[in-house]
Amino acid sequence: MKLNIKLTIMLLFTVLAFSCKNEEKGEDNNTAKTKDVSENLNISLLLDLSDRISPTKYPNPTMEYYLRDVGFINSVSEAFTEHVRSKKVIRAHDKIQLFFDPTPLNPEINKISKELKIEINKANDSKELIKNIKSIYANYPLKIYNLAIKDGNYIGSDIWRFFKTKINDYCVEKEYRNILVILTDGYIFYKDTQMKEENFTTYLTPESIKSNKLNSSEWNKKIIKQKLGFLKANNDLSNLEIFVLGINPNPKNPYEEDVIKTYWTNWFQSMKVKRFKIRNADLPSNMDKIIKDFISKKD
Known part of the structure; x- marks a missing residue:
């Protein structure tokens, strides 16, 4: 009788141990599945095709600003293809795309931008496609900038309105890690989107910075005291990471860079952006690792 009781107890322990092990294994599988979903990349690039890219108005003997943009875009596409390859x-379930706001008047630019909207899935994933993505993103953006510069019709960039009306539909999807890369000099201005509520605005220009007297060491105190900043354009961007590249402050004001970055930082925080980084218009060779680290979450 005692022997039977012992065998029964041992059998129960074995069954319980086996069940627990299976539960743990199930949890691991679920975790892995969730992790895979969260690592589906949805990368969007928003280009500011205002006169900031003009080599005539803003020449730079070291490297023109539009060529720096092209270099940044190339780093983003390389990070994307490296992720897909891994x-x-x-x-495979990843996306990369490019946007402007407003849409350029040149139909050729819009035609090229469609070629830059690419989705990778298990049906089309191949080494040849990945190679094509690298080639497309290395060459097509340069064509877009050259066409915009040749036209000379710099209609500006309505970044604030893009955040207000389009960003959720264009750049944020469920079950993806959503990343928006904005290529801009940091100033925001569009002729048809000029609003002001108290001291919050939809624009920031060298002139507005000067008129608010943010050109002294007291600039931050003035921002806080006068409640200066961008008008909130969105209530919840908690499923979006943003990298702003190309900040190019007016060199006549030594505090301009700090003012620009503070405006953007406060704006992103008010909209609950999940994660963000803001960097200057440095050389692409210096920014390559920083861009790739952001996308691979190594920073």
Whole structure:
């Protein structure tokens, strides 16, 4: 009788141990599945095609600003393809695309931008496609900038309105890690989107910085005291990471860079942006690792 009781107890312990092990294994599988979903990349690039890219108005003997943009875009596309290459084909589910706001008047630019909207999935994932993505993103953006410069019709960039009316539909998707890369000099201005509520505005220009007297060491105190900043354009961007590249402050004001970055930082925080980084218009060779680290979450 005692022997039977002992055998029964041992059998129960074995069953319980086996069940617990299976539960743990199930949890690991669920965790892995969730992790895979969260690592589906949805990368959007928003280009500011205002006169900031003009080599005539803003020449730079070291490297023109539009060529720096092209270099930044190339780093983003390389990070994207490296990510896709690291995944198994069955788990491929990633997107990269490019936007402007407003849409350029040149139909050729819009035609090229459609070629830059690419989705990778298990049905089309291949080494040849990945190679094509690198080639497309290395060459097509340069064509866009050259066309915009040749036209000379710099209609500006309505970044604030893009955040207000388009960003959720264009750049944020469920079950993706959503990343928006904005290529801009940091100033925001569009002729048809000029609003002001108290001291919050939809624009920031060298002139507005000067008129608010943010050109002294007291600039931050003035921002806080006068409640200066961008008008909130969105209530919840908690599923979006943003990298702003190309900040190019007016060199006549030594505090301009700090003012620009503070405006953007406060704006992103008010809209609950999940994660963000703001960097100057440095040389692409210096920014390559920083860009790739941001996308791979190594920073």
